[in-house]
Amino acid sequence: MTMTPAAETYDFKTPSGVEIERYYGPDTHPVSQAELGEPGRYPFTRGIHATMYRGRLWTMRQYAGFGTAQETNQRFRWLLEEGQTGLSTAFDLPTQTGLDADHPAAAGEVGRVGVHVGTIADMETLFAEIPLDKVSTSLTINATAPILLAFYLAIAKRRGAAFESLRGTLQNDVLKEFLARGTYIFPPGPSLRFAVDAIVYSLKNLPLFNPISISGYHIREAGSDAVQEIAFTLANAEAYLKEIERRGIPPERSGERVAFFFGCHNHFLEEIAKFRAARRVWAKMMREDWGVKNPRAQMLRFHVQTCGSTLTSQQPLNNVMRTALQAMAATLGGAQSLHTNAYDEALALPSETSAALALKTQQILAYETGVADTADPAGGSWAIESLTTQLERRIREKIGDIRAKGGMIDLIARGVPQGEIHEKAYEHSREVESGRRKIVGVNCLAIPEKKGRLKTLKVAAxxxxxxxxxxxxxxxxxxxxxxxxxxxxxxxxxxxxxxxxxxxxxxxxxxxxxxxxxxxxxxxxxxxxxxx
Amino acid sequence: MVEGTASPYRILIAKPGLDGHDRGAKVIVRALRDAGFEVIYTGIRQTPEMIARAAIQEDVDAVGLSLLSGAHMTLFPRVASLLKEEGLGDILVFGGGIIPDEDFPLLRKKGIDRVFGPGTSLQSIVDYLKEALARRKQATDGKSKARKIKEGAKAAK
Structure with missing residues (x-):
């Protein structure tokens, strides 16, 4: 029995529909030196720093949080002891939707998908004995992001940590909540106003803090392909920059502090190319379309999380391999920080065992494989360069189309991108159903496992x-x-x-x-x- | 590919609670429609009361609940018990999402006929609904009339 896909039953296309050639070579796919550039130089195809990971490894930032602030504080301190280099807080849905723990609509949801933080006292407990001026912290929160930032700044002030020393990121990307994730509160207009108020305050008072992380991750998880993920995200970024500019801060300055967040999916080659293409598209958008001269504002800085939707509840240990390969693609793609998923996340929040293995996956990648030793090791590969160029072209076309149709805010209000994402999601499901897209342990080699249940985390009721x-x-x-x-x-x-x-x-x-x-x-x- | 059927059954797909992840729910809606069911989708962030009301107004045969936030032990039984309070215990309630196997027996006891975990094939959900609804129809042919009478009485009030 052979599992090699026969040419007549398998089309060699990436999930975004880019045709893959039998082979790539210098005659058929020459590499343009001008488009490639050097690491740390425009158009940043090869990475935003000249030294890349030699100068500074990516930040190992595992998204964590559940139950009470005490419980999550313990998990945070344990992760730091295990060698994690930055924190990322997962909040529960009541915190995300602005409900206190005693609200009737919060029943059953308090502390479930993240930690509950409803008061300054909760925030104080969450960061007990964690030095705010030393540890970089991401507050993964959106509709209520300005309020959570306010809690954070209030405790920093009480502890005497200078605002100038605070490093970290506020996700604060409310547009993608309407587009993909659904955790909004107010209508789009006031939502954007509130988000940008926090951004403007941060730009003036928190020089090392990223007041927004514009997120393609959730768009991808909602079902989009790689081209839509990058195009919708960069188009959303334009909407924010415009609003910030209206408040008197030009993109020349705000561009330096805008961070991004993408997913890393299964198709190894396309994902590496995607990150490289995204950097090039953003650099050109900023320089050519916005006239931004500041190189720091032309650099696309991004966090990556391996895609949760690629994890399977069947044969869950297979997820260790998926995550490791996705993490490798993210680092070959030049990510600034990384979250690796735990193998049991199709079933529950990570247990201590699975969370530790997820972090160690990054550590092995960083310290044992050598991928961090040189900038952009995949650069110059005819296949990767060709894919990068094709994805860049498709992303730019899509952004051009979005601009021509009135921009993201208008399109989101009409439900247009939401519909396009849903079409892709359904297409994916049908491909899995028909077996055209193979998932080991699900529709391919689905050999029943010996029974023996994984021990998953239980959030105390x-x-x-x-x-x-x-x-x-x-x-x-x-x-x-x-x-x-x-x-x-x-x-x-x-x-x-x-x-x-x-x-x-x-x-x-x-x-x-x-x-x-x-x-x-x-x-x-x-x-x-x-x-x- | 999902096999077609000419079923007249009406299904409500609902998202209880605060969870906004509805990729799965929307895929199920499409798959059931393609299989010939009439499907109504509530949209995200519905309370159990809103879902029960929609089930009554839309006169559905089954309610499918989708939740990824872990609040299923609170919210799923609440929908089932609200329907029962309204005398609509014959409506089939099923669910799906990030739900650990060990919660299945208790959910079943509380009126959730079947729970589907991640990676369930669309065809198996279609097959289950066709079978379970046909079985219910046979068993409760008289009862669904009672439901109509009750509704008529309500409308008259």
Missing amino acids: SAESSLKKALAAFKAKRNKAAVRESLDAVSRAAAQPSGDLFVPVLAAVQARATLGEIVATLREHFGEHRSS
Whole structure:
């Protein structure tokens, strides 16, 4: 029995539909030196730094969080002890949608997919004994991102950590919530205003902090292909830059602090090429289309997470291999930071065993394989260069099409990209169903496993009730008049059609207003977005 | 490929709770439609009450619940019990998402007829629905009339 795909039953196309040749060579696919450039030089095809990982390894940043702030603080400290070099906080859905632990709609969801942080006290506990001026921290949060940033800054202030020393990233990409992930609160207009308020405040006060991480990851996970992932993300970036520019900060400056986040899927060659193409597209967009001269603002800096949707619940240990290969593609693609998934994530949140192995996968890649020793080791491969050029062309065409149709904000409001992503998702499912796209252990070599259940993480059901109790105690101890006054100030700011919301929100969390109270105050003015 | 069928059954696919991941739910909607079912999709972030109301208004034969957030033990049984309270216990309730095997027996006890994990083939969901709904129809032919009468009485109020 042979598993080699026969030419007549298998079309050699990448998931984005790029035809793969039988072989690539200098005569059929010559490499353009001008397009390639050098590492650290425009158009940054070969990476954003001249020394790449020799100068600085990628940050090993595992997304983690569950239950109460105490539990997640323990997981954080354990990850740092295990050699992780940056933190990334996963928040639960009530935190993401602006509900306190005692809200009826939060029932069953508190502490489930991440940690619950509803008060300044929760944030204090989450980062207990973690030096904020030393550890770079990503707050993976969107619709409520400005409020979570306010909690973070408030505890930094109390601990005497200078704002100038804070490193990290606020995801704060609310546009992709409407596009792919669904965790929005207000309609798009006020959502964008709130996000950009936090960005503008950060650009003025937090010189080392990335106030937004514009995310293709969720677009890919919702079913898009690699071309759509990059095109929609870079088009979203244009929408943010325009709004930031309207507030008086030109892309020449804001471009330096805008970070990106992509997925890494299974097709090894296409994914390496995708990252290289994305860097080149962004550099050209910034220089040629926006007239940006600052090289730091032309560099596409990005975090990568291996794609969760590629993990299977069948034969779950196979996921270790998928993740390792995806991680290798991400590093060959020149990522600045990386999250590797745990093998049990198609079943539950990672256990301590699977989380440790996921981190060690990165460590083996960094210290044993040699991929970090030279910049862009895949560069110059006729196959990779040809794929990079073809993906670049398709991404640019797609962005041109988006601009011609009125830009992302308009298209998202009409549901156009959402529909395109869904088409791709359905196409993928049908290909898996028909066996045209092979997944080992699912529709190919699906040999039944010997029974023996994986031990998965259980989030204690007591997290919800203990958080409710803690919230009641927190509320009982605060100065009620000060809370009321601070919320009134937020309300007055929100009543204006424009003007900053971040400073009053920062004052409100310092007066010990809760996440739910601030969101409820804003909701009175902004209303709520409902899915159609 | 999903085999077609000329079934008149109506299915509500619903996303309870705060989870916005609906790639799977939307794929199921498409696959069931392609297989000949009439399918209504609620959209994301619905409360159990909203889902039960939609099931009644749309007069569906089955409700499929999709959830990836881990809140299924709270939200799935709540939908089933709301339907039962309305005298609509004959509506088939099934579910899917990131749900560990060990939760299946308790969910079944609480009225969730079947739970599908990640990687389930679309065809197996279609086959299950055809079979389970045909079985239900035979067993509860009289009861669905009672449901119509009850609804009629409500409308008259």
